[in-house]
Amino acid sequence: MTRTGPLPAGPAAGTAAVLRAVRDGRPRTRAELAAETGLARSTVAERVEALLESGLVRRADNGRSTGGRPPSMYAFNPAARTVLAVDVGARHLRIAVTDLVGEVLTEGYRAQDVTDGPRAVLERVCELAASLLAASGRDTADLLGIGIGLPGPVEHASGRPTNPPIMPGWDGFDVPGFVRDRLGAVTLVDNDVNAMALGEHRTHWPHRPDLIFVKAATGIGSGLISGGALHRGSQGVAGDMGHVRLQNGADAACRCGNVGCLEAVAGGAAIAARLTADGITADTSADVAALARAGSLPAVALVRGAGRAIGEVLATAVSFFNPSVIVIGGGLSQAGEHLIAGVREVVYQRSLPLATRELDIVQSLAGDRAAVRGAAFMVIERALAPDHLPELLAC
Structure with a gap:
């Protein structure tokens, strides 16, 4: 997949605005994007080109002609990258590979007791994640990131569990670092109920x-x-x-x-x-x-x-x-x-x-998928936010 170089400091917000406009799935012309974002047409053209090079935006069918050549239309490309979403329960692991709109491409479920400790549980997570990526025809190079929900309190800034009552041995464990070292992608960790709330809201409310x-x-x-x-x-x-x-x-x-x-x-x-x-x-x-x-x-x-x-x-x-x-x-x-x-x-x-x-x-x-859908959105929304989008386009 072709990548573009880093964005200068100024354009990040404008690029994010263009991307946000097309993320609803409806193709738009450059003129429509300029009207919706308030950016100049020349600026929109520049931002669209950067997003096309990144793969996050694709060309769609041309719009209706008003007499001349039909205008080009652009749409969000959910298949540009993949996300690994992990729901660690008290007695189970549910892992999904999703696209950039949080749709599950493939998933796996395993019985696993969280009391087995962080190393045993997370090694199992990484093994299952790698096999699911392979089954979906993707690899770690395609990963936007990894989102994990844990059944206990998590310090959001560090992603480390904090005195989790049902998770002996997990207190203070560097969950993001452990998974990132093995799968090579940004890893975000939160309490599983926060992930469920996010997944339920984004998909149904x-x-x-x-x-x-x-x-x-x-x-x-x-x-x-x-x-x-x-x-x-x-x-x-x-x-x-x-x-x-x-x-x-x-x-x-x-x-x-x-x-x-x-x-x-x-x-x-x-x-x-x-x-x-x-x-x-x-x-x-x-x-x-x-x-x-x-x-x-x-x-x-x-x-x-x-x-x-x-x-x-x-x-x-x-x-x-x-x-x-x-x-x-x-x-x-x-x-x-x-x-x-x-x-x-x-x-x-x-x-x-x-x-x-x-x-x-x-x-x-959302049912059993609430946590994995939320874990995926946690990653997607961080990566596509104005503060982090330049990192994505620079890779």
């Missing part, structure tokens, strides 16, 4: 700028989209709702060391433990969801109660954050309407009518 994504699985967490952007907070732990203490949480011990946390009451692991204690075998949140779908009354009651507990925390968030959509994902969300019904019951009861007038509370539409 792009016109809803304020969204809360709740992952209800072994544990409980949330990701926040504010003004269309992922909100991480000052240390990257915004949305950690699983460790909000419930009024009726009693003395339920939480893995964080406190008692009465939402996760200790309503998380999949807590519900599975209660069912098992009552003689109903359940090891995971998926087991709990399957029992509820099958009509197990104890499972249905506990899942519905978990929804009410989650709704108790979300009711406060709705009043404070005022989202227009709340998306419920994770293993427990597969229990049919039981979990979401409990959430809706409490949120609509306790929140102000104005805050809930246009509020949708729905099950995840």
